[in-house]
Amino acid sequence: MYDHRKLGRELGIFDSDPLIGAGLPYWLPAGAAIRQALERYIADVERRAGYQQVYSPVLGKRELYEISGHWSKYSEDMYPPMDIGEEQLVLRPSLCPHHALMYRSRSHSYRELPLRMSEIGGMYRSELSGVLGGLTRVRAIQLNDGHIFCSLDQVAGEARAALDLINQAHHDMGISASRYLLSLPAEDARFGSPDSKYVGDADSWALAASLLRDVLDGAGIAYDEAPGEAAFYGPKIDIQIEDHAGRESTLSTIQIDFHQPERFDLEYIGADGNKHRPVMIHRSIIGSIERAVAHLIEVHGAAFPAWLAPVQLVVLPISSAEEKVASDVLRQAVALGIRAEIAYADEGTLNARIRENRHAPYQAVIGPREAAAHQLAIRERSGTKHPAAPIKEVLDRIAAEIR
Template identity: 65%
Template sequence: MDDHRRLGRELELFDTDPLMGAGLPYWLPDGATVRHVLEEYVRGLERAAGYRHVYSPVLGKRELYEISGHWAHYGDDMFPPMRLGGEEVVLRPSLCPHHALIYRSRARSYRELPLRIAEVGGMYRSEPSGVLGGLTRVRAIQLNDAHIFCTLDQAVEEARGALEMIARAYADLGIRPARHRLSLPGEGGKYVADPALWKRATALLREVLSDLGVDHEAAEGEAAFYGPKIDVQIADPAGRESTLSTVQIDFHQPERFDLRYVGADGAKHRPVMVHRSVVGSMERVVAHLVEQHRGAFPAWLAPVQLVVLPVSEEQRPQARALLERALAQGLRAELAGPEHGSLGARVRAARLVPYQAVIGEREAAGDLAAARLRDGSRPGALPAGELLRRIGERVDARGAELWAAA
């Protein structure tokens, strides 16, 4: 079985250190590159769908989480407060209270709705030591999160759009969902006691799933404390399930924060808050992708997309020129010269890189490069510009295929 904890260290994507603490991994350069590409990809999807991006602090006053309900319903999973002067501040367990404050920072009109606010932001969970591991269970989380403030009439369409965006991202990333789950409340004091709220939000989510024809299973005791949610489940190579992406409809926090907008009738109305995460936390999605692709990431996501291999020192100038052209084109490229060993050793060392460009004496004389692909195929010697064009097209296509016919 390919465990992301072993692969992640072997591939030098991430690591941990006792002095940083359990559940607090750090990202190495190649892992940071994958994460950055994912973040920019999701931001691009969101921008195209009309989202606006914000940054918000990872700390908030204890009072903020008392208002949101986290302190009463989620307090066991939060880090203890820190004294700051005469106040208590807390590492946030989620981003939604901050986005609610951003919404209410000024008066809002129905003409602004739906208002879609997105952020890749840090949050912190006080996970027990016994459940921590790799990137899947951590205490510091970077979440691809967003909150849509909309009218009641817009809520189903917005939640449907979020679920469609999740499906688009999964297709580009090669992620296969295990199932969709409608997560409902269970017994006990973990959940907000408002039966009408739960009934109304659940009915809207059922409508979303029905509209899209998505098969799903209902599961009691899996909801957020403030409302039901659609969970997109993934499975690791051992078949263990976890939640990656979510869509939630929330009537609770707009009430708690007294959120308002002025309607067409001139009166004040309460917005609905749709929570959604397209790829979940950066930690969990990278862990899943590492295990799924075994380090051979799709070309558009690979930490290094092209390695240039001069056969000898005599071809280094031509190899350097090709490298510079690749970098100028926006490709993530590196040069591996003879100082790193024989050509065969360098080819093997770069076995997970999607594209290799070998430059020998003949290629250097004709501004050519002999292309090798990660799957073992060899398209042969091509003009350098042609090779870079073809690689760029495949990267832009975000497909699984490394090469396309001319």
């Protein structure tokens, strides 16, 4: 595996500056292209799975996090409140309280459930400087977050569907989980008291853990139990990855929460005409964009899957005489949504330019013969070479393969 902290900077994916601050990397053009491709991908996956995408503010009043339980159980990892007039505003450490309020803003019938809400949104963690590094441990995070509001009898099916989405996304990204964890409360856990680590009651925790265990067992997935690793509001499935040094971290997660629906007084009208409390499932398909990209760099190096590659097609005119045709190819490629660049003849010999751009999924060589016939000869990253074919035909095929 590669070290993303070194390679990511060399590839122009991200960098940092002391004037911005530790744990606050910025995205360079290549990184922005990867990030945008991931965001488009996950938005499409979620839309097809019945999620409604939303946007919410990165700030909230301190009172919001007092209600959710974050202030009493998680404030050490939050930034201090900002005094604005008579209010105290806080950079949010998670998106779930905002989504709970969005659900509460409208009345809901059992016919609407499960209601699936998703967002790629910013959140902020007050990480100590000693643990920060590259894109894996940062202070400003773009999280692929989602919350499902459902009835109790829908929980297992929705959690299993979320697990299926996670596994499919990992496959499409070309990554593999190192292991699955069932993260549980500590073995000596106490629940509900002001000085305890966990909110709620023992019965709801046991039920949530049992439901998640059934999901993993039903999917035939081997997993380890991890006492003490649960969130303060509920147990969770954590899908782990390893970095180049063998260090493990969580990329994707599924959590069952009986606490916040109670705290925010969430309701739906059941088939019996009475009010009922929904269950809240937290799930993140690809985790934070930062950690996902860090892992993609470490797994793939510079050779990203075609749909994620910052530059998907490099056009190589053999000489300056073919550069006009190369510019036309670039224009057509960009119009088809292909991320393309030209490696001009004055940048080196053809062989040198081919080596320099070897990580691009596709290279299109244009010599006098191809220029005269308005054709492209494609070389794939794998080494496969294709005979020259009409420009439109070649570009349509590349766009289709990327899609």
